[in-house]
Amino acid sequence: MNTLLDFIQQNIEMFYVVILSIFLGIEVISKVPSVLHTPLMSGANAIHGVIIIGAIIAIGTAAPDNYLAIVLGFLAVIVGTLNVVGGFVVTDRMLEMFKTRKPVTIKKDTDE
């Protein structure tokens, strides 16, 4: 019990961040037109690619002779980058198609 309380005490800012982020996520997403469900999912997918920072730290703090950590970390950074880069690029490609088209009003100026 004490360890848990200590943990919460030491990381209290983290807990605030977690709780506020939960509400923020819910607030931000509600009322999305169904047209945007796929791009939104894809965009959110890219954002959780921020886990790559963990991968960079994991490999970056490994001793240069800790080959297991280096190999695993190397793979982790590759797949993390795939998640980030692929995610953002594919989302952009989807949204590229939503570019606002001005309604092409064929003006037949009856000015004959």
Next chain:
Amino acid sequence: MNSMGASLLSVCYLIGSVAFIVGLKMLAHPDTARKGNQISAAGMALAIIGTLVLYRSGGQHLNNYGWIAGALVIGAVIGTLTARKVKMTAMPQLVSIFNGMGGLCAVLISIIEFNRIAEGSPVLHTLIILAGLLIGSVSFSGSMVAFGKLSGKIKDYAFSGQHIFNLVVLAVVLFLVVYLLCGGAVVPVPFVFYGILVLSVTYGVLFVLPIGGADMPVVISLLNSCTGIATACGGFLYNNPVMLTGGILVGSAGAILTVIMCNAMNRSLMNVLIGSFGAKAAASTPGKEEPHKEISISDAATAMAYAKKIMIVPGYGLAVAQAQNTCHELEKLLQEKGVEVKYAIHPVAGRMPGHMNVLLAEADVSYDLLLDLDQSNDEFPTTDIALILGANDVVNPAAENDPSSPIYGMKILDVGKSKMVIVNKRTMKPGYAGIQNQLFSAPNTSMLFGDAKEVLQKLITEIKAI
């Protein structure tokens, strides 16, 4: 100097977090969506570069820069190429793969950190590592199965009692986690750890395997949310605010999005995840071929050329045939002939919500011609011809009148209300959800078999000749 670097890094992370929030907010509106995605990407770039340059651990900068740079380049090149090259129809699968990669990343981080756990480190530290491992594995293997299903490589598979079996597997995993945390010494610790890894991966596979292919978008969205939580575990592990914000934000947004998607289909999440078990028997009974009548291309062309109002109902068949441009051509041709043409877009037509909108937008179809479910259903009673292009489950009346159907309760497009229904399909085979469609044997329905693109091209030629 060092502390200034640390402060600068904190600022980078702060800007990154704000960029994620703003980006996600903007992604939820059609006008700002693209910019929102770019803002998130910029925030991500800042956070990554900041970490590379400024991160210090005990006053030491990062090691192994060569490896990191190599991995970044490899990942970026492969990621960009696949994301750019893949066909629009295959995009749902791709999102699934990228999500799985995030999960795998969490797993690998957990393995590295597990091997580094020092003697007497806090139990909670181990707990976070294990949570990242468990959630990441499920997300990874589940996403891979979802990918296989969407690309047609893996079929739905369920055995009796699988539901219970899955729960047992999950219970064993959780037991092992508790066992490891309590420091049980009978079995070597690494053995238990990798046991958790293997069982979690297995659970991910078993969890997704029985769920119907048509429900994969919901599953992907759910797994997306899981990866978000795994990322947040990483944030706790490294005391890293940007990972924490990004992870939790996606975790909660993904969860809500999952529920919204289910609502769009008028089903509950439970029904999607577990419903497949009961429906299996009903769906797999070999359906006898329903009676149906066919229509020739020229008859269809004549009917369409002289109609007043036509509603086009696109589905996955249109996407597979890459017929969106041809479809737009037909639409323009009919409009020149004075026919009113609109598109009826079911929210889950295709393989993902919004799939059809993306596809038709690609072909330059005007935005205001795309009607959503309710708007379309208002229009059908005054429609002369409903032209269904490779859609099936979203127009299946079983969703309204057959309680034993796996799609029962889903809102459908009431195409039957229009005077005439022309259905273009490749064969009489049942749709993606594997159920018969009574619409095809309705008296006002005519079938027009063939590949959507070829059929549309022939229709165009015929109509031009009239």
